Amino acid sequence: MALGSMIMKIRPEAENGLRTRLEQMPGVSVEEKSPQGDLILLVEAENLGALHKLSQEIEKVEGVLGLYPSYITTEDEDA
Structure with a gap:
């Protein structure tokens, strides 16, 4: 299993549509919105x-x- 925390730069006017689209993608969750x-x-x-x-x-x-990984880890994965 691979997990990544990522910062997504967005167009402010696109936020609602982006959230809806992201919620439909398996394995993706929006955790927070930065200031x-x-x-x-x-x-x-x-x-x-x-x-x-x-x-x-x-x-x-x-x-x-833009999408920028801030943290990536693997669990139970061989190199």
Whole structure:
């Protein structure tokens, strides 16, 4: 299992649509909104490769300006 905490820079006017879209993505949850308007995500996937692929999908969502990992860890995964 791979887990990542990510900071998502967004267009402010796109926040409601982004939240709706992100809630539909398996393994993705919006945990917090920073005072600067960034969304803090928790992203969960089977392994690091799947986490990377899911991150790329998230970056393509309309209204996302950037997605920046702040913490990534794996559980029960061989290198």
